[in-house]
Amino acid sequence: MIRNASLLLATTLLVSAATAGAQTAPLPLVPMPQSVTRGAGSFTVSDGAHVGTPAGDAGAAAAARLLAAHVKTERGLTLAPVQGDAPIRFVRDAGVTGEEAYRLDVDGRGIRIAASGDRGLLYGAMTLAQLISPDRAFGKPTAVPALAIADAPRFAWRGLMIDPARHFQPIEFLYGIVDQMAAVKLNTLHLHLTDDQGWRFEVKRYPKLTEIGAWRTPPSSGGAPGPRVGGFYTQAQLRGLVAYAAARGVAIVPEIDLPGHAQALVAAYPEHGVLGDRPAVSHDWGVNPYLLNPQAKSVRFIEDILDELMAVFPGTYIHLGGDEAVKDQWERSPQVQAQMRGLGLKTEMQMQSWLIDQFGAYLAAKGRRLIGWDEILEGGLPASASVMSWRGEKGAVDAANQGHDVVLSPAPTLYFDSLQSDRGDEPPGRLSIQTLADVYKYEPMPAGIAPDKARHVLGAQANSWSEYLVTPYQVQHVIFPRAAALAEISWSPKAARDFTGFLDRLQPQIARWRRSGMEVADSAFAVGYTIQGSAADALRANRVTVALATQAGAGTIRYTLDGSVPTARAHAYAAPLSLTPGATIRAAAFGPDGAALATARDFATSRAALMTRDASQFTACPRGALGLRVPLSSEATANAPAFNANIFDTCTAYPAAPLSLSDGFTVEVARLPRHYGLAHDITKVRQHYNVTPYGELVLTAGCPVTDGPKRPVLATFPLPDPASAPNRFRFTGTLPAGLADGDICMQFTSPTSDPFYAVERMQLTERRK
Ligand code: ACM
Secondary structure: OHHHHHHHHHHHHHHHHHHHHHHHOOOOOOOOOOEEEEEEEEEEEOOOOEEEEOOOOHHHHHHHHHHHHHHHHHHOOOOEEEEOOOOEEEEEOOOOOOOOOEEEEEEOOEEEEEEOOHHHHHHHHHHHHHHHOOOOOOOOOEEEEEEEEEEOOOOOEEEEEEOOOOOOOOHHHHHHHHHHHHHOOOOEEEEEOEEOOEEOEOOOOOOHHHHOOOEEOOOOOOOOOOOOEEOOEOHHHHHHHHHHHHOOOOEEEEEEEEOOOOHHHHHHOHHHOOOOOOOOOOOOEEEOOOOOOOOHHHHHHHHHHHHHHHHHOOOOEEEEEOOOOOOHHHHOOHHHHHHHHHHOOOOHHHHHHHHHHHHHHHHHHOOOEEEEEHHHHOOOOOOOOEEEEOOOOHHHHHHHHOOOOEEEOOOOOOEOOEOOOOOOOOOOEEOOOOOHHHHHHOOOOOOOOOHHHHHHEEEEEEEEOOOOOOOHHHHHHHHOOHHHHHHHHHHOOHHHOOHHHHHHHHHHHHHHHHHOOOOOOOOOOOEEEEEOOOHHHHHHHOOEEEEEEEOOOOOEEEEEOOOOOOOOOOEEOOOOEEEOEOEEEEEEEEOOOOOEOOOOEEEEOOHHHHOEEEHHHOEEOOOOOOOEEEEOOOOOOOOOOEEEEOOOOOEEEEEEEOHHHEEEEEEEEEEEOOOEEEHHHHHHOOOOOOOOOOOEEEEEEOOOOOOOOOOOEEEEEEOOOOOOOOOEEEEEEEOOOOOOOEEEEEEEOOOOOOOEEEEEEEEEEEOOO
16 A cells, blocks of 8 residues: 555656656757747647648648658658648638748647648648657657747748759759758758759750750869769759749749859850850869850840740749859950940949849849849849848848848858868868858848848848769758758747757757758767877877867767777766877767767777878968868769868978877878869969979978978979879888978979879878887
């Protein structure tokens, strides 16, 4: 009797503790809703639960089906949409104002989602799907806590740009992106459909745009060029995508980039180029010289293309690029100069504005609106045009203050091809590191916009340019999880911003994305290692001290030294580890529920490892910065190797090398295609004097400084003939005794007409005592 009573008491306490926990545990929601009021109790959603929608309400039925689809994939529960009333139900409520606004109420009797608009119902469904999928109990009933959510977006444009022009992705890939955008309430998918390197939109009237313009021959770093690569979307495929996206609240904004970034167009139809020549579809990343001709027949040609584009993409906005159009071809064309005189235009910038205005007016006459990159402001902006600001925020501030609508998409913060960490396992990208926290901190309402012009800020957009993103995995890796930060800064109230809370709410979203088949980068949560003091001192003392940290600072770091994978029971890291060189540290951060936040990463402390550095640990030589992390070839599908490089001067340094302890070295070198459109920056490429036909790798102790003392040459290796040598090779050499510790500078002197070179790894060998 007494035993039973105490058991009963214990059970009651447990249940109430669990209930209290559920009421205060952070809700697994990203983006954070506008307002959440927690109640008492919960409603349990089980397999087979009915989801009711009003009879004849197609929008509500669609929202119910999407709810069921997400919950099935992300939580393993099968929900049953039905017409009529049910404990989980969608209702129309004209009192919930705003097309994207909704209310979601949960109590012990059921769940009710109310909205006036289809998209409101959809977003209510996405919020409920998140509430149903907070944990790892896949397929088991879930208790949704009682609450009342009233939600609506802060900004109307919550965008993501995909660039299939640089590296084509199959249409199925875009479907997956649309699904996962909708899951976090992003609503604008900008497709960069044309560029110098490829034309991806089928135009029935001008078939050569894709017959010729959709294919390019990859650059070579010596030897035979690779097979052609490319592809395009048919209009039928894109119509299917547009309908699919619309059903998920996502509008697609197509971009035809002009008058620059037009080389694929000119390759297909040279009569619409400027100087009459026919270029190949470009394989050079960056800025290329080919421009659209502003002549009347080319304006009509583009209008024909726009007719087909508008027939496929029914949304308001058509993006016509306008970025990075170097005007040299127009400057050098007597015909374009005569046209400018005839129009009374003084500068090529004004010519660009005139041209954009032609298209702006054409689109406006069809009820559409032109949007372009901020360069379209430069020669005066057509009244109807909207601006996407990428060169910082100035374009947005100027345009909004002039009364134009703007979207904030500034590089480098919202350029998702910017690497998200300095980790050595990061795939290629731009080396300006923009962390999850950097994106989360970004405020889309820039300072300097007059209060009465704030309404012109439509919202924010992140761009995943794809020069260095080849595979679906790589594109997803840059998008997820930073898309969650983008969603929150563009949907949630500014006052709700809270990075620590976001990190907790993000974990279930990461789990949902992974269950949906997405690659999600764990860069922000992976353990990184820093040696305290210099490697040389550690080697001398035979004692190495290593600090462990994650970029986001989330969770508890746990580690092992015996080679086993760390679990939630492994040693918790408290202070830098002081070790005799030899062991490999394996560590991961764990959340409060004991789940690892990232795959464990290793750090070898052997003496050989302490004397080795790889590309991600090199620094730039004095002249320049390592701006890119590039793959072995433009089409390489592997994430590694990747080389941190300065394409203007191929020089890297092994910093603070333990030269005093070394008697030799191995340098692993890769030859990479030089395929960059540098335009006027071409004069910044530093040519060295090569003293053998293909140039040399020159190693010096310390890096040369202008007008400084000459640095001692440690070794010189003539480079092999690019036409016949493999593209990865190694050099070994010896080092004299008596060197001081310090930087080793690795300078290539190959002609700038040749491929360029990067060091993948340098290993010093230890001098025997
Ligand atoms: C751009 O990055 N050229 C818009």
